[in-house]
Amino acid sequence: MPSGIATDLKPAMSSSPLVRKLGALCLLSEEEIEFLEGLQNNTLDAERGRDFIVDGSDLRTTFIVIEGWAIRYSVLSNGRRQILGYALPGDILGLHVNFRATATYSASALTPLKLAVVDPRRIIEISQKYPIIASGLSWCTAREFAILGDQAIRLGRLSARQRLAHLFLELWHRFALIEDDNGNWLEIPMTQQDLADTLGMSLVHTNRSLKSLRDVGLITVTKDHVRLNDVKALIEMSEFNPDHLSEFEI
């Protein structure tokens, strides 16, 4: 294996956000990186708004987000929608599709989306052949749990303004793992209605609370970005716990 090629496969150089994410966590061998890249060969593009997982329907596929944002959500019979969370580049949907072949949520493209379509049997293969990657996926699972737990905390115990700040901080911390430093700017491709459906609030109150955060100078909002003007103050006021998202420590 010529060493000249090796550098092209370093996690930081890799074009795959999943490799960047796992590579930030542990040292991946070239073989492991190649395997992970190979996993993502079969891609699918989805335009904004396209559902690719439908609550209640058969789910026998694993998806890896390569580019763009997706949302996981449920719609109640009265039409109200609850967004459960956001899938960013490097995130995996349908990692655990074994006996249960029925989706318990829907997923759709929030932006133009590039997905890798993976046969779940290849996931099983991982735990047999690539223990390091298997550990990495297990870490991803624990992380997804923590993120969804934080979502429950937002919905259950935070005020409207806190919920907004808390969500922005979550996304900002998650991007830190897969993207180069963007300062305190955060991309916000979702509409205020999306935010409302994420945070369990009405559209009007979302708008009000956003304005209130702007007015006190905690955030700056542009067309589709938010700037976190004082991360420390935002963490304080929203009771955000960065440890739930921090990387491997010790």
Place this chain on the structure above:
Amino acid sequence: MPSGIATDLKPAMSSSPLVRKLGALCLLSEEEIEFLEGLQNNTLDAERGRDFIVDGSDLRTTFIVIEGWAIRYSVLSNGRRQILGYALPGDILGLHVNFRATATYSASALTPLKLAVVDPRRIIEISQKYPIIASGLSWCTAREFAILGDQAIRLGRLSARQRLAHLFLELWHRFALIEDDNGNWLEIPMTQQDLADTLGMSLVHTNRSLKSLRDVGLITVTKDHVRLNDVKALIEMSEFNPDHLSEFEI
């Protein structure tokens, strides 16, 4: 292997709720049942209120609930508590403790509790030696996600009365998998404050809403049980989706 012993190990007869749960899902071999029982040899008893997982501290252990109820929760710096969910007999806590060795939630005994203490390395062993069990655990993971997702739906998009009904239905459906038929009676070992902290409401409003459900005859409440008087009507009014918790289908 003498066949006389075999019957004692049938899932339905097994004393282990984890085996009952997985056995309801797929046909386990005697070897698999024995392995699962052996996993749970090292037990630990915890009295009501004892924390056995502490948010932010090291977590290098997997726990299996054998008897009793546990809660997973977080406490905010202002002292408010959010209960994320309930662990019932057969449920596993800390199934994914790989690189991340830090707990992102606390867990404590809601009732006197019997836990199996498992070395997480044995979990890794499972995916190599017991593919069926591995699939079962993967199913458990997907189920935990669905349950936590339902919790987010409750908190984000349901009214106080709906949240209560929805939670009772969840617990009732979950018990159906591990316990003999108890009719419409459901054990409720939690206080109204616990319910409030689960459903993101105040104690007083929890009491009010409970009374309102009683008054219209949807539920009957005794000391530490609830009777679901009209499951269908409760499902309707709370927008509960039984599919999120139903067993393997097709």
Place this chain on the structure above:
DNA sequence: AAGATTGTATAACATATGTTAATCCACAGG
């Protein structure tokens, strides 16, 4: 360029839920 559509911004008003406080009850401990 006009009109349609989608998202944002505010106001006025309605209400579900939170807060504080006081009783009441069951039960455990002396």
Place this chain on the structure above:
DNA sequence: CCTGTGGATTAACATATGTTATACAATCTT
């Protein structure tokens, strides 16, 4: 038997958030 404690219940009042409605801005369509 008294008394302390934790939990349940209820009332009165406060407020955060929801609802409805209108206007405005930006973008897309033809």
